Amino acid sequence: MLIYIKQWQQKVKPQPGANPLMVILSWLLFGMLLLIGLAMGLMLLLFGWILLLPLMWRKRRQMKQMWQFTKATREAQKQAQQQYQQQREHQRNRQDDGVIEGEYEVKDDDTRPRR
Template sequence: MRIYIRQLQQKVGPRPGANPLMMIVSWLVMGLLLIVGLFLGLVFLLVGWILLLPLMWKRRRELKSMWQFGRAAKQAQQRARQQHDAAQQQQRNRQDSSVIDGEYRVKDD
């Protein structure tokens, strides 16, 4: 493993007779490319956030309308239940008026 690392360092590292001016220029170019890449990444991120805002507003409106629809459906269900209960109560009241409550005994003939 150490042999492999040394060979890799020799391949990647500067040659003994390398021009120092070219080394500096190559480092500057590499740094410039890194800065340009970082800048482009930030620009793409910013554009993505800007494009995400209308989508978030649309989803928010959809969720709000679904919430209002659910609330209206729940209120309608409660009103229907109250009407049904009131109708049953009226039916019971009508039936109760025609029935005489009390105890009775059967007499022998």
């Protein structure tokens, strides 16, 4: 790894006979390219955030609709269960109406012909 670092250092260092104006100009050009790249990256990031807002709004609306649907489904299920229980109680009460509770005594019936 050290070999690669030393090779890069040698490539980056200006040659001993290089024009100092060209070195300064190349560093300025490199810095400007970095700034332009950074500005473009920030613009793309901002553009992405702006485009993300309608998507988030749409997803939020879908989740709200799903929540309302789930709430309505639970309400309908509760109502159906209550109606079912009421029907069962009504049927039980109707069956119980035919039963007469109490004691009874069998008497001889005088209307029957005797032998």
